[in-house]
Amino acid sequence: MSARTVLALARVEAWLLVRSVLVLAGMLAGAVVIWFLIRPTEPLWWRADWRIGGGQLVLGMAVLAAAQLNAGRPRRDAMAELYASFPATAGTRTLAHLIGLAGAVPAGLLLLGAAAVVIQLSGAVGSASIAVLAGGLLLVIAAGAAGVAIGVRFAHPLAGVLGALALFISSATTHLASGGGIWLLPWEVFQDDLSQLPGRLTGYPPAGAHAAELAGLAALAAIVALAVTIAGGRSRARLALAGVVAVAVICLAGVLQGRPLPTAELNHLVTEIADPASAQDCVTASQARYCLYPGFGRDLPSLRDPVNGVLAHLPARPAQPLTIRQAALPSLDGTFTHGHPDQQIARWNTQLQAAPGDATTASAVYLSVGSWPAAGGQLADARFDVALAAADWAVRLPFPVASGQPCVALDQAREAIAIWLAILATRPAGSELQAGLNGSGGGFTATEVSNTMVRTWNYPGISAGYLTGATPQLTAAGYLLASAMTRLPEQKVSRVLAGAWSTWLNWHTGDARLAAALGIAMPSVPGLPGLAGPAGNAPQNPVCTS
Amino acid sequence: MTPNVSTAPVGLDGLSRRYGSTQALDAVDLALEHGITGLLGPNGAGKTTLLSILATVNEPDAGRVSVFGLDPRRAAERVQIRRRLGYLPQDLGYHRHFTVAGFLDYVAILKEITDRRRRAEEVARVLAVVGLEGRARTRIRALSGGMRQRLGIAQALLGEPGLLILDEPTAGLDPEQRLRFRELLSGLPGDPVIVLSTHQADDIAAICPRVVVLLQGQVHFIGTPAELAATAAGRVWAADERGGSAHLSWRGGDNRWRHIGDQPPAGADLVAPTVEDGYLLLCHAADAR
Numbered sequence: 001m002s003a004r005t006v007l008a009l010a011r012v013e014a015w016l017l018v019r020s021v022l023v024l025a026g027m028l029a030g031a032v033v034i035w036f037l038i039r040p041t042e043p044l045w046w047r048a049d050w051r052i053g054g055g056q057l058v059l060g061m062a063v064l065a066a067a068q069l070n071a072g073r074p075r076r077d078a079m080a081e082l083y084a085s086f087p088a089t090a091g092t093r094t095l096a097h098l099i100g101l102a103g104a105v106p107a108g109l110l111l112l113g114a115a116a117v118v119i120q121l122s123g124a125v126g127s128a129s130i131a132v133l134a135g136g137l138l139l140v141i142a143a144g145a146a147g148v149a150i151g152v153r154f155a156h157p158l159a160g161v162l163g164a165l166a167l168f169i170s171s172a173t174t175h176l177a178s179g180g181g182i183w184l185l186p187w188e189v190f191q192d193d194l195s196q197l198p199g200r201l202t203g204y205p206p207a208g209a210h211a212a213e214l215a216g217l218a219a220l221a222a223i224v225a226l227a228v229t230i231a232g233g234r235s236r237a238r239l240a241l242a243g244v245v246a247v248a249v250i251c252l253a254g255v256l257q258g259r260p261l262p263t264a265e266l267n268h269l270v271t272e273i274a275d276p277a278s279a280q281d282c283v284t285a286s287q288a289r290y291c292l293y294p295g296f297g298r299d300l301p302s303l304r305d306p307v308n309g310v311l312a313h314l315p316a317r318p319a320q321p322l323t324i325r326q327a328a329l330p331s332l333d334g335t336f337t338h339g340h341p342d343q344q345i346a347r348w349n350t351q352l353q354a355a356p357g358d359a360t361t362a363s364a365v366y367l368s369v370g371s372w373p374a375a376g377g378q379l380a381d382a383r384f385d386v387a388l389a390a391a392d393w394a395v396r397l398p399f400p401v402a403s404g405q406p407c408v409a410l411d412q413a414r415e416a417i418a419i420w421l422a423i424l425a426t427r428p429a430g431s432e433l434q435a436g437l438n439g440s441g442g443g444f445t446a447t448e449v450s451n452t453m454v455r456t457w458n459y460p461g462i463s464a465g466y467l468t469g470a471t472p473q474l475t476a477a478g479y480l481l482a483s484a485m486t487r488l489p490e491q492k493v494s495r496v497l498a499g500a501w502s503t504w505l506n507w508h509t510g511d512a513r514l515a516a517a518l519g520i521a522m523p524s525v526p527g528l529p530g531l532a533g534p535a536g537n538a539p540q541n542p543v544c545t546s
Numbered sequence: 547m548t549p550n551v552s553t554a555p556v557g558l559d560g561l562s563r564r565y566g567s568t569q570a571l572d573a574v575d576l577a578l579e580h581g582i583t584g585l586l587g588p589n590g591a592g593k594t595t596l597l598s599i600l601a602t603v604n605e606p607d608a609g610r611v612s613v614f615g616l617d618p619r620r621a622a623e624r625v626q627i628r629r630r631l632g633y634l635p636q637d638l639g640y641h642r643h644f645t646v647a648g649f650l651d652y653v654a655i656l657k658e659i660t661d662r663r664r665r666a667e668e669v670a671r672v673l674a675v676v677g678l679e680g681r682a683r684t685r686i687r688a689l690s691g692g693m694r695q696r697l698g699i700a701q702a703l704l705g706e707p708g709l710l711i712l713d714e715p716t717a718g719l720d721p722e723q724r725l726r727f728r729e730l731l732s733g734l735p736g737d738p739v740i741v742l743s744t745h746q747a748d749d750i751a752a753i754c755p756r757v758v759v760l761l762q763g764q765v766h767f768i769g770t771p772a773e774l775a776a777t778a779a780g781r782v783w784a785a786d787e788r789g790g791s792a793h794l795s796w797r798g799g800d801n802r803w804r805h806i807g808d809q810p811p812a813g814a815d816l817v818a819p820t821v822e823d824g825y826l827l828l829c830h831a832a833d834a835r
Contacts (some may be wrong), residue, residue, distance in 0.1 A: 004660035012652055078639025084603040086656040087628040
């Protein structure tokens with residue numbers, strides 16, 4: 001086997017991969033996947049770098065198919081007999097195909113680089129892990145090596161397609177694995193727990209060991225490909241030895257990935273979540289306190305503006321100051337706690353249940369870590385949610401939860417005032433607000449209060465989970481009155497509110513009284529087709545009464 | 547003079563190959579000298595098997611092959627043989643998405659021509675030899691069948707092989723291309739050993755100093771084209787009417803019947819036999835056995 005021949009062939013094969021339409025399509029599809037995985041969420045590097053790997057998985061599928069096509073080319077094109085007459089043996093060609101996988105690296109690097117730049121420019125929190133990013137590239141190479149191994153044995157293009165499909169399925173069936181086992185799959189794309197971490201957790205995911213596993217898999221696939229094509233007892237013996245080493249690396253990497261996370265790391269994580277004050281940096285502005293985990297300062301302006309907008313229109317502020325605080329992971333699942341004793345896990349979960357994000361108070365708004373959008377319509381929704389939460393605090397709308405049901409400020413003027421304040425603070429599109437009268441399926445939404453069906457209103461972003469804990473269920477009547485208030489001169493409304501502020505905050509003060517004070521007719525609420533009576537045994541929402 | 551199997555550049559000694567119940571080659575002894583040897587035989591005679599063994603692609607069940615004194619059973623010597631080999635298999639496929647020059651460059655690497663400049667010169671040379679120099683950047687899928695065949699010949703010529711094995715090289719070529727092919731083979735430098743398998747007896751007659759007829763896996767004739775034609779001497783006639791006793795008869799362009807057989811039809815004139823006549827009589831004799 002001539003090294004010069006191998007390298008010359010590898011150069012050609014690499015160039016074929018570089019120009020492969022499949023690889024180009026895989027790179028573009030990978031970019032789209034990364035975009036969809038990272039776009040709607042806050043750019044946290046400890047989540048984003050792993051999700052870049054999700055895009056590399058798609059590229060890897062394309063590289064696998066392309067490598068299989070290249071390796072199976074002589075047989076598929078009826079040229080096997082001619083190739084067999086050349087001094088360059090099948091083993092030489094296979095080795096060249098394997099080295100030629102370097103041609104897929106530019107696509108992987110381009111994908112990685114572009115994603116990293118986009119994430120960094122969007123103000124990413126934390127820093128990228130080289131081990132995770134390298135793991136994504138190794139995934140592409142390992143997939144390519146698998147493609148070569150398939151191609152030297154099976155020339156039909158369907159074999160490559162099936163190989164790519166197997167790669168996808170193996171990475172999309174994480175529900176079949178548990179604990180540390182999920183990291184043994186080629187790439188765990190849908191690992192959502194990363195989203196709720198307030199910072200990078202050492203050893204989670206076990207990126208270094210996973211990269212070693214992928215390197216071992218790449219080597220094993222390459223060895224299989226060579227074993228199929230190389231003749232000669234001595235060569236095969238060397239390959240067998242190399243195969244044993246590769247399997248040993250894979251096994252060792254598997255063991256390392258399956259190791260429990262260090263207790264000290266989990267203790268630290270639980271403390272950070274259960275007692276956020278010990279870890280968060282707090283800033284006070286306009287009598288509101290913002291407490292964020294280190295690195296999240298980028299969120300401060302987009303949090304402060306809507307809150308200030310609400311505060312600016314208040315005739316009087318509550319005695320208790322408002323705190324806006326991040327809250328993280330409400331519980332630890334098996335991917336964190338595997339290998340630890342049940343009692344220890346129970347202790348951690350007990351601590352987490354006492355975390356403030358899961359309790360409700362009248363003076364704090366809790367933000368889900370990692371859910372604050374970077375830009376666009378989702379950021380506008382999130383800003384409205386924070387403004388509404390601040391307005392609820394301002395009008396003393398409580399957040400009690402009874403039997404898991406949020407309370408309803410039924411016929412309470414303060415509800416309309418809170419919505420009006422949030423609208424003034426953030427100026428959302430009227431059509432978006434109006435859309436909240438209908439359910440996602442286009443029907444009306446309603447809830448049962450005191451044995452009566454009440455038409456409800458869903459504010460923008462209600463289901464996005466930007467805030468944790470319960471918020472009051474808003475009524476259609478409250479929204480319609482608030483909407484009518486926005487059409488009045490702002491000074492007039494402010495004057496009316498300031499004139500009897502304590503009255504408006506009283507939960508007994510109804511919508512009609514506020515409408516009358518403003519000199520407008522109470523807007524009529526559309527009927528509830530098919531939902532006129534009580535819904536039988538369905539749980540009822542309590543009325544907000546404090 | 548029949549070349550000696552042991553001293554000829556390429557020798558086959560007692561070569562046999564069986565596929566299941568079919569004896570493709572049966573104790574073939576053959577010595578191939580420098581120059582062109584035409585290999586004639588009907589379909590299934592064992593020509594392709596013989597050529598694939600010569601090309602080190604296939605292995606015999608029995609017998610010995612020697613190429614330039616090298617034994618293809620030994621791995622190292624097999625590679626040595628392949629370095630001096632040009633092979634055009636029958637029914638060759640192509641990487642249709644490659645360009646003509648790209649394909650030849652790739653094959654040149656497979657032939658261990660690793661120096662880029664030498665490879666480029668070699669590709670340019672063979673493209674000129676087969677008249678495809680204007681198609682270097684054309685994708686193979688855009689070539690006609692004849693052009694692809696010329697490309698196949700071009701790849702076989704890469705590296706100026708000492709042993710050139712061509713299995714049905716003129717299939718798909720138009721008459722002008724066939725003439726160009728004869729010119730090409732006749733003008734190859736270095737006096738290589740060329741084995742040309744074809745069904746075209748006139749190609750053999752035109753350019754092969756030696757012809758081998760392979761029938762049912764056995765060599766039935768070795769000699770010059772003239773000697774092959776001579777085997778039919780006195781057994782080929784031209785007549786106005788079709789006779790009943792001919793092994794084979796057909797009406798020629800002169801509107802007279804050409805009879806090949808042992809008995810002449812009435813009023814027939816004895817005519818000079820051709821290579822094709824000799825070959826047909828050999829085939830008939832083998833079938834009759």
